Amino acid sequence: MTTVYASAGGNRYHRGSTCSALEMGQNIHDYDCDCWGYCTHGRGHYVLETTPSQARTNGKSPCRVCLPDAVLGPSEDDFGHEPVTNGFGGHRCSRCTTTITHYDEAYQPSRWTAFVAWPCATAVVLGLAPRAAA
Template sequence: MSITKAAMDGKLPCLVCVPEHLREVRTADDFGHKPIPWLAGQTVCARCKTRSRRYSLDEWGNDHSHGPYLDPVLWPCTSAIVLGLVPRNTE
């Protein structure tokens, strides 16, 4: 039996085998939306990306477009809030 299946049945490993702070039970309901560390201490969603283009000027002032790039979305993403993975901010 996998740890995920056991947890879904209400069974968890004992605290001697796996301390509570090390337990990680993934649910199928997160659809890959989970926080991961990113640059400069930011936290982003492992799944969500936005498309963007970058522009630059050459030495003659001509505009050049680069991309498209896939940029990460800061955590919590909208999907994580809708799925109930993080509490909604009601303020």
């Protein structure tokens, strides 16, 4: 059984208790206050050992820093992000667009709106498409 680490107040679980994202979350709670040295908000939540399934049951998702390959599972809603054939043999996102700016010889801008190729970043985050290898 795999052991992971999470705090009661966080939204993620981590591979180890020394994950930089976990430590940063603890530091933000401990040091980013407006108490000016007279802290009354108390210490952050303790980091506890748990299992991935128990952490998911508690509403936590895998840390993207120390567990980048963990499967989040597809989102319940795709928010309109789905692959559509782009007419050139590829696919584009049905929702995402980007603005392309081109400058002519007189440095006059021309702007076009273009669809984003599939998978868009949102589809990857929602778990609708696999994450590309780094």
